[in-house]
Each structure stands twice: as C-alpha cells, then as structure tokens.
Amino acid sequence: KELESAVLIQAESKDLRKAGLLIFANKQDVKGCMTVAEISQSLQLTSVKDHQWHIQACCALTGEGLCQGLEWMMSRLRVR
Secondary structure, eight states: OHHHHHHHHHHHGGTTTTOEEEEEEEOTTTTTTOOHHHHHOOOOOTGSSSSOEEEOOOBOOOOOOOTHHHHHHHHHHHOO
C-alpha cells in the first residue's frame, strides 16, 4: 500500500511530468511470485495516464529481463 501511494504521488509530480516509469519485477524465478499483471493492478498503474510505464519481469540472479527493461528506457530517451 505504501509503494502504491508513492508511485501515484510521484506520477502526479509536475517535475516528473515527462518521466517514464520502469519497474523491474524481480524474483520471477520464485514460484508464487506476483505476475506483471498483479503488480500493475496492485500499484494501480492503469490510473497513471500522464506517463508511459513498463513493468519488466526479471531475475537478477540470471540477468534475465534486465536488458529488455533497459532497452525500453533507452527507447523512451530516443523519442524525446
């Protein structure tokens, strides 16, 4: 609940108006972990309309998904 509030407050900040939001959903190798859809719903990201956001499933131990998340962020920077 605390993280949800923090995300929504930051998303409404005028200073961060053009910022993208990248969330790494780590521990995807752990059985029973939250899915990307569950994280999106839990953080109420569909209510964030002024920012592009992306949740990248990943596993920090193997590095799986990390490059894809950074590539998403780089593609946002190229558009600016």
